[in-house]
Amino acid sequence: TLLTNGKILVTGGYNGATLNIAELYDPSTGTWTMSSSRNYARSSHTATLLTNGKVLVTGGSASGSVTNAVECYNSSTGIWTVISNMMVTRSDHTTSILMNGKLLVSGGSVIGGTFTNTAELFDPTLVLWTTTSSMNSVRSYHTASVLANGKVLVAGGTGSSFLKTAELYDPTSGTWSFTRNMNSTRYSHTESVLVNGTVLVTGEANFATLNIAELYDPSTEIWTKIDNMNYNRYVHTASLLTNGKVIVIGGHNGTVDLNSVEVYQP
Structure with a gap:
Protein backbone atom coordinates (compact mmCIF):
# COMPACT_ATOMS: atom_id res chain seq x y z
CA THR A 1 0.00 0.00 0.00
CA LEU A 2 1.41 3.40 -1.03
CA LEU A 3 1.30 5.74 1.99
CA THR A 4 0.86 9.52 1.92
CA ASN A 5 4.52 9.93 2.99
CA GLY A 6 5.65 8.10 -0.17
CA LYS A 7 6.67 4.91 1.60
CA ILE A 8 5.15 1.51 0.79
CA LEU A 9 3.60 -0.68 3.49
CA VAL A 10 3.69 -4.48 3.07
CA THR A 11 1.71 -6.51 5.57
CA GLY A 12 1.10 -10.15 6.42
CA GLY A 13 1.12 -12.96 3.89
CA TYR A 14 2.30 -16.55 3.94
CA ASN A 15 5.79 -18.08 3.78
CA GLY A 16 5.05 -21.55 5.18
CA ALA A 17 3.25 -19.90 8.08
CA THR A 18 0.78 -17.02 8.19
CA LEU A 19 2.49 -13.74 9.11
CA ASN A 20 1.61 -10.72 11.22
CA ILE A 21 4.74 -8.74 10.38
CA ALA A 22 4.77 -5.45 8.49
CA GLU A 23 7.58 -3.74 6.58
CA LEU A 24 8.11 -0.33 5.05
CA TYR A 25 9.94 0.41 1.79
CA ASP A 26 11.45 3.86 1.34
CA PRO A 27 11.87 4.65 -2.40
CA SER A 28 14.20 7.57 -1.61
CA THR A 29 16.81 5.27 -0.01
CA GLY A 30 15.84 1.94 -1.58
CA THR A 31 15.73 0.29 1.85
CA TRP A 32 13.30 -1.88 3.82
CA THR A 33 12.65 -1.44 7.55
CA MET A 34 10.43 -3.37 9.95
CA SER A 35 7.33 -1.63 11.24
CA SER A 36 5.39 -2.71 14.30
CA SER A 37 3.66 -6.08 13.92
CA ARG A 38 -0.06 -6.31 13.36
CA ASN A 39 -2.37 -7.71 16.01
CA TYR A 40 -3.42 -10.62 13.77
CA ALA A 41 -1.55 -12.94 11.43
CA ARG A 42 -3.38 -13.19 8.12
CA SER A 43 -3.08 -13.76 4.39
CA SER A 44 -5.57 -13.26 1.53
CA HIS A 45 -6.60 -9.99 3.19
CA THR A 46 -6.84 -6.47 1.81
CA ALA A 47 -4.95 -3.31 2.83
CA THR A 48 -6.47 -0.03 1.67
CA LEU A 49 -5.36 3.57 2.06
CA LEU A 50 -8.22 5.64 3.48
CA THR A 51 -8.78 9.31 2.71
CA ASN A 52 -7.51 10.16 6.23
CA GLY A 53 -4.11 8.62 5.40
CA LYS A 54 -4.53 5.52 7.55
CA VAL A 55 -4.45 1.97 6.17
CA LEU A 56 -7.36 -0.36 6.83
CA VAL A 57 -6.64 -4.11 6.80
CA THR A 58 -9.71 -6.33 6.48
CA GLY A 59 -10.47 -10.04 6.67
CA GLY A 60 -8.20 -12.77 5.40
CA SER A 61 -7.38 -16.22 6.65
CA ALA A 62 -4.98 -17.98 9.00
CA SER A 63 -4.60 -21.67 9.89
CA GLY A 64 -7.54 -22.56 7.67
CA SER A 65 -9.90 -20.13 9.40
CA VAL A 66 -11.47 -17.07 7.77
CA THR A 67 -11.74 -13.88 9.83
CA ASN A 68 -13.77 -10.68 9.93
CA ALA A 69 -11.15 -8.90 12.05
CA VAL A 70 -10.15 -5.35 11.08
CA GLU A 71 -7.20 -3.23 12.13
CA CYS A 72 -5.93 0.20 11.19
CA TYR A 73 -2.35 1.39 10.66
CA ASN A 74 -1.35 4.96 11.49
CA SER A 75 1.70 5.85 9.39
CA SER A 76 2.43 8.88 11.60
CA THR A 77 2.88 6.76 14.73
CA GLY A 78 3.56 3.32 13.23
CA ILE A 79 0.88 1.87 15.51
CA TRP A 80 -1.77 -0.75 14.65
CA THR A 81 -5.21 -0.40 16.26
CA VAL A 82 -7.95 -3.03 16.32
CA ILE A 83 -11.33 -1.60 15.35
CA SER A 84 -14.81 -3.06 14.98
CA ASN A 85 -15.12 -6.26 12.95
CA MET A 86 -16.73 -6.53 9.55
CA MET A 87 -20.23 -7.96 9.59
CA VAL A 88 -19.19 -10.98 7.47
CA THR A 89 -16.06 -13.14 7.68
CA ARG A 90 -14.30 -13.10 4.31
CA SER A 91 -11.00 -13.57 2.49
CA ASP A 92 -10.01 -13.10 -1.17
CA HIS A 93 -12.49 -10.22 -1.31
CA THR A 94 -12.15 -6.71 -2.77
CA THR A 95 -12.13 -3.26 -1.20
CA SER A 96 -12.79 0.02 -3.01
CA ILE A 97 -12.59 3.62 -1.79
CA LEU A 98 -15.72 5.44 -2.96
CA MET A 99 -15.77 9.11 -3.88
CA ASN A 100 -17.58 9.87 -0.61
CA GLY A 101 -14.63 8.41 1.34
CA LYS A 102 -16.39 5.26 2.44
CA LEU A 103 -14.91 1.81 1.83
CA LEU A 104 -16.90 -0.79 -0.12
CA VAL A 105 -16.11 -4.44 0.67
CA SER A 106 -17.54 -7.05 -1.68
CA GLY A 107 -17.64 -10.81 -2.03
CA GLY A 108 -14.95 -13.24 -0.97
CA SER A 109 -14.51 -16.69 0.48
CA VAL A 110 -16.27 -17.44 3.76
CA ILE A 111 -16.17 -20.16 6.40
CA GLY A 112 -16.54 -23.67 4.99
CA GLY A 113 -14.92 -22.93 1.65
CA THR A 114 -18.01 -21.30 0.19
CA PHE A 115 -18.33 -17.90 -1.46
CA THR A 116 -20.48 -14.87 -0.72
CA ASN A 117 -22.21 -12.09 -2.64
CA LEU A 126 -17.88 7.16 12.33
CA VAL A 127 -15.68 4.01 12.45
CA LEU A 128 -18.86 2.12 11.58
CA TRP A 129 -19.76 -0.86 9.37
CA THR A 130 -23.15 -1.02 7.65
CA THR A 131 -24.62 -3.46 5.15
CA THR A 132 -25.39 -2.49 1.58
CA SER A 133 -27.19 -4.53 -1.06
CA SER A 134 -25.59 -7.82 -2.12
CA MET A 135 -24.06 -8.45 -5.54
CA ASN A 136 -26.11 -10.42 -8.02
CA SER A 137 -23.52 -13.22 -8.10
CA VAL A 138 -21.50 -14.89 -5.38
CA ARG A 139 -17.84 -14.38 -6.22
CA SER A 140 -14.31 -14.57 -4.86
CA TYR A 141 -10.91 -13.91 -6.47
CA HIS A 142 -12.63 -11.18 -8.49
CA THR A 143 -11.54 -7.60 -9.19
CA ALA A 144 -13.10 -4.23 -8.41
CA SER A 145 -12.31 -0.73 -9.67
CA VAL A 146 -13.82 2.71 -9.05
CA LEU A 147 -14.80 4.31 -12.37
CA ALA A 148 -14.67 8.01 -13.23
CA ASN A 149 -18.46 8.20 -12.81
CA GLY A 150 -18.14 7.00 -9.20
CA LYS A 151 -19.57 3.55 -9.80
CA VAL A 152 -17.61 0.39 -8.95
CA LEU A 153 -16.98 -2.25 -11.62
CA VAL A 154 -16.69 -5.81 -10.30
CA ALA A 155 -15.61 -8.46 -12.79
CA GLY A 156 -15.05 -12.20 -12.91
CA GLY A 157 -14.02 -14.41 -10.04
CA THR A 158 -15.20 -17.82 -9.01
CA GLY A 159 -18.45 -18.83 -7.38
CA SER A 160 -20.60 -21.77 -8.35
CA SER A 161 -18.37 -21.75 -11.46
CA PHE A 162 -15.70 -19.59 -13.08
CA LEU A 163 -17.28 -16.27 -14.01
CA LYS A 164 -17.21 -13.83 -16.88
CA THR A 165 -20.08 -11.76 -15.52
CA ALA A 166 -19.54 -8.17 -14.44
CA GLU A 167 -21.69 -5.84 -12.39
CA LEU A 168 -21.77 -2.21 -11.30
CA TYR A 169 -22.32 -0.79 -7.81
CA ASP A 170 -24.01 2.60 -7.64
CA PRO A 171 -23.08 4.34 -4.35
CA THR A 172 -25.96 6.79 -4.72
CA SER A 173 -28.66 4.11 -4.70
CA GLY A 174 -26.62 1.42 -2.95
CA THR A 175 -27.63 -1.11 -5.62
CA TRP A 176 -25.90 -3.54 -7.99
CA SER A 177 -26.78 -4.06 -11.65
CA PHE A 178 -25.31 -6.37 -14.26
CA THR A 179 -23.29 -4.85 -17.08
CA ARG A 180 -22.19 -6.80 -20.15
CA ASN A 181 -20.14 -9.96 -19.68
CA MET A 182 -16.42 -10.10 -20.33
CA ASN A 183 -15.32 -12.12 -23.35
CA SER A 184 -13.54 -14.68 -21.15
CA THR A 185 -14.19 -16.30 -17.80
CA ARG A 186 -11.42 -15.40 -15.38
CA TYR A 187 -10.32 -15.20 -11.77
CA SER A 188 -7.08 -14.13 -10.05
CA HIS A 189 -6.75 -11.57 -12.86
CA THR A 190 -6.08 -7.83 -12.68
CA GLU A 191 -8.17 -4.77 -13.41
CA SER A 192 -6.69 -1.30 -14.05
CA VAL A 193 -8.48 1.98 -14.76
CA LEU A 194 -6.59 3.79 -17.54
CA VAL A 195 -6.15 7.54 -17.93
CA ASN A 196 -8.88 7.64 -20.60
CA GLY A 197 -11.37 6.01 -18.21
CA THR A 198 -11.46 2.58 -19.84
CA VAL A 199 -10.62 -0.50 -17.77
CA LEU A 200 -7.88 -2.96 -18.69
CA VAL A 201 -8.31 -6.59 -17.58
CA THR A 202 -5.36 -8.94 -17.94
CA GLY A 203 -4.63 -12.63 -17.42
CA GLU A 204 -6.78 -15.31 -15.95
CA ALA A 205 -7.01 -18.74 -14.49
CA ASN A 206 -10.03 -20.87 -15.22
CA PHE A 207 -9.48 -24.26 -16.80
CA ALA A 208 -6.22 -22.90 -18.24
CA THR A 209 -3.89 -20.02 -17.58
CA LEU A 210 -4.22 -17.50 -20.38
CA ASN A 211 -2.66 -14.30 -21.70
CA ILE A 212 -5.94 -12.78 -22.88
CA ALA A 213 -6.54 -9.07 -22.24
CA GLU A 214 -9.57 -6.92 -22.85
CA LEU A 215 -10.86 -3.38 -22.33
CA TYR A 216 -14.15 -2.21 -20.79
CA ASP A 217 -15.63 1.10 -21.93
CA PRO A 218 -17.93 2.49 -19.18
CA SER A 219 -19.69 4.81 -21.67
CA THR A 220 -20.89 1.92 -23.84
CA GLU A 221 -20.57 -0.98 -21.35
CA ILE A 222 -18.78 -2.93 -24.09
CA TRP A 223 -15.81 -5.28 -23.59
CA THR A 224 -13.27 -5.42 -26.44
CA LYS A 225 -10.46 -7.93 -26.84
CA ILE A 226 -7.05 -6.37 -27.41
CA ASP A 227 -3.55 -7.72 -28.07
CA ASN A 228 -2.67 -10.67 -25.89
CA MET A 229 0.06 -10.40 -23.30
CA ASN A 230 3.36 -12.03 -24.17
CA TYR A 231 3.05 -14.54 -21.32
CA ASN A 232 0.25 -16.61 -19.80
CA ARG A 233 -0.19 -15.50 -16.19
CA TYR A 234 -2.48 -15.14 -13.19
CA VAL A 235 -2.06 -13.95 -9.56
CA HIS A 236 0.17 -11.26 -11.07
CA THR A 237 0.16 -7.52 -10.47
CA ALA A 238 -0.72 -4.65 -12.81
CA SER A 239 0.11 -1.04 -11.95
CA LEU A 240 -0.72 2.19 -13.72
CA LEU A 241 2.43 4.26 -14.26
CA THR A 242 2.61 8.04 -14.27
CA ASN A 243 3.10 7.98 -18.07
CA GLY A 244 -0.25 6.22 -18.51
CA LYS A 245 1.22 2.83 -19.34
CA VAL A 246 0.48 -0.32 -17.30
CA ILE A 247 3.28 -2.53 -16.00
CA VAL A 248 2.43 -6.21 -15.44
CA ILE A 249 4.75 -8.19 -13.17
CA GLY A 250 5.21 -11.83 -12.20
CA GLY A 251 2.43 -14.27 -11.40
CA HIS A 252 2.11 -17.95 -12.22
CA ASN A 253 1.60 -19.67 -15.56
CA GLY A 254 0.02 -22.85 -14.24
CA THR A 255 3.38 -24.60 -13.94
CA VAL A 256 5.97 -22.22 -12.49
CA ASP A 257 6.19 -18.82 -10.86
CA LEU A 258 7.17 -15.97 -13.19
CA ASN A 259 9.61 -13.08 -12.95
CA SER A 260 8.79 -11.72 -16.39
CA VAL A 261 7.64 -8.13 -16.82
CA GLU A 262 5.74 -6.47 -19.66
CA VAL A 263 4.25 -3.06 -20.33
CA TYR A 264 0.93 -2.17 -21.97
CA GLN A 265 0.76 1.00 -24.05
CA PRO A 266 -2.88 2.20 -24.35
Missing part, protein backbone atom coordinates in the same frame (compact mmCIF):
# COMPACT_ATOMS: atom_id res chain seq x y z
CA THR A 118 -22.56 -9.86 0.42
CA ALA A 119 -21.22 -6.31 0.52
CA GLU A 120 -20.73 -3.81 3.30
CA LEU A 121 -19.57 -0.23 3.81
CA PHE A 122 -17.08 1.24 6.28
CA ASP A 123 -17.35 4.88 7.33
CA PRO A 124 -13.90 6.07 8.51
CA THR A 125 -15.40 9.13 10.22
